[in-house]
Amino acid sequence: MRGLWFLATIGLVVAEDGLNGWLRYARLPCDVVKQAKVPATIVALNATESSPVYTAGQELQKGIRGILGKALDVTHETSEGPSIVVGTLDTFNGSSATPELEEDGFWLNTKGDTVEIIGQNERGALYGAFEYLSMLAQANFTEVAYATNPSAAIRWVNQWDNMDGTIERGYAGLSIFFKNNATVSNTTRIEQYARLLASIRVNGIVINNVNANPIILSDENMAGLGKIADAMRPWGVKLGISLNFASPQTFGGLASFDPLDETVIAWWNSTTDKLYEHVPDLAGFLVKANSEGQPGPITYNRTLSDGANMFAKAVKPHGGIVMFRAFVYDYQNLNESNWKDDRANAAVDFFRELDDKFDDNVVVQVKYGPIDFQVREPTSPLFAHLKQTASAIELQVAQEYLGQQCHLVYLPPLWKTVLNFDLRVDGEKSVVGTDILSGKRFDKKGLTGYAAVVNVGQNTTWLGSHLAMSNLYAYGRLAWDPTDDEVAILEDWTRLTFGLDDTVRETITRMSMESWPAYENYTGNLGIQTLTDITGPHYGPNPQSMDNNPWGQWTRADADSIGMDRTVSNGTGYAGQYPAEVAALYEDIETTPEELLLWFHHVPYTHVLKSGKTVIQHFYDAHYAGAETAATFPRQWAKLQGLMDQQRFEETAFRLTYQAGHAIVWRDSIAQFYHNVSGIADAQDRVGNHPWRIEAEAMDLDGYKVTGVTPFEVASGLRIAQTVDNSSAASASATLRFPAGTYDVAVAYYDLYEGKASYELLLNGARVGAWVGDNEDKLGFTLTRGIDGHSATRVTFPGVAIAEGDVLRVETKPDGRETAPLDYVAVLPPGVVD
Incomplete structure (x- = not known):
């Protein structure tokens, strides 16, 4: 097929910045366009410009012009002759039998001379239009006639945008919604974002951080929310906001925020009424209460349901709902030395006695696992306890613990481990995605669903990385249908985003599907969680931070053993929170899946796995294997040069090369740390042994001066060199003792922010390459001032001809806080991953 699409690649030389995401509507080759049979007229059965049906007509016109080069007229009155008709069941008078459609569902019929796109409501009609355009953009001219309905009514995204314009866990620039404690006046990017969300059938958005600032409730900001809602309404995306529980006191001037206090209740009712005056179709509220220092009803010895119901009653007359986060735990009173303390127990402990206490417009929003968006967690048992309360799963498109969009990690395979899990409630089939989140298992259909934390910013790539956008696209697809195949989703996204070349599709699919297993391997496996800096940025390695912290994300590692004992018989009792069949599975070490072994059991490093390896040897092997996989990503990507525009090719190549280097930082840090803690050697003698x-x-x-680092394990050989002051140039040189040949030369250094040190690599006085420590301008991870696992990075210069006795020299100049810190230089034969 590559030959067929050769002509298509010729037109891809124009740079693309990622702003259109998967809605590029790139022109198909002329010979392919000839195969498309598209009616000459579009009939959108609503002439109101704020209507999603009107929007659908305009989008169809735009898309067909881009994909096929055909200019179609849009009318709003049915007429004789072939046409593309888009409308709702109430407005359509065509020949098709009325399909079985639920809320937001649509019917698509491309058979015959007229294309029928019929929504159960206006959102559904718009979704059908995007479906039809997706088929055309992928040169799929198959004649189809089918109805499709969403798996769940709630398909929302949560932004963690702050009122000052920053974004918590934001890796793609500043907020598109807020600036200087106010809503933005220019809503262009907001409308563009709503378009992307509508195309993946997301129907609601909460635009401010769950750690909410009460100032969002000012009169000026309420008016601003109205303008934002106006921008999103034509795309069928309803606006919601996060609330700070203490607002009546901190913002309203009341003496209390007790949810049972009549003056507090009256204040919230009045404030809610004012909000709905500005946003009549406000979706509702999202509330984080009594977690991580946030205020809530427990302050007044009230229950969480007391707090949720106060908001629920305020929005009920307006048709709104309350999403109440189950992320509740008391981090101030967790003690690792207490064998029974376990943060994983918190959600069920707080909520299981409240199942029949919530109003019917409250939805408890539950993170997919019991801790916090880790690289692998067991399914939250809380889903099994909410039999009478509506629930929604909380996923995270923002890669907070998973490489912060600097590492390629395709998330749907991770999400599927939860969505496909059968909780066996009362001994009956209870699959999370198809049974529980659909509302079918407990007869709750109508108010169940999905929420995803998404950190779009002002960067034109939206998420800071072109490849990370596959996770946002896939989230919408899976929220609509959790049985959708993650590979098929990925292939659709790739064709829409990068074109139809088979090599491009196969390469991106292969890399993406390898990415989560690789990341799990080089960051933390066997259920130990991601061994990141839990007390800091959640980005680079810092395994020692995973213990002796108040946050409850522990490994309980010591010199002899590792893992959390979460059994009922001897541990924290967490395993017993599951229904009986699942609890028995996790209680027994012999039946616990090994990918979750250390989540449920505390074992010696010498515990033998089913593979025959010990736990510690598996750690060593997995971390080396993960880094080796990441090392292939730049090489695989390099083969795509010329098959897409140069801008996206180069931007992605930079990130994949960075990931390959940072994966080695991860590998070395984790292997070195546990080697030091356990005193057990790597059977393959790799840990601490780097001959190149x-x-x-x-x-x-x-x-230069030689110093140690904190944590110790993030430096090869445990020491580094950094300049003696912040202004004087420095150099480091060595005479090479390697056989003559062609090598890749890698320099490991630390790229701090608040400084841009300059580096030059020379061989026998001739320049090999030069660079600047400016990752803060190129990458979006949480920046640090430290010489640590977050700032550690590598730059590689391939194909350098070296002879024994050559002199290699690194010349540097510090800048600001950046003292040009160097860790090592690696001289690598082709194919060696060091």
């Missing part, structure tokens, strides 16, 4: 490296502290240094 020249440690900076062993080089001839001029203007």
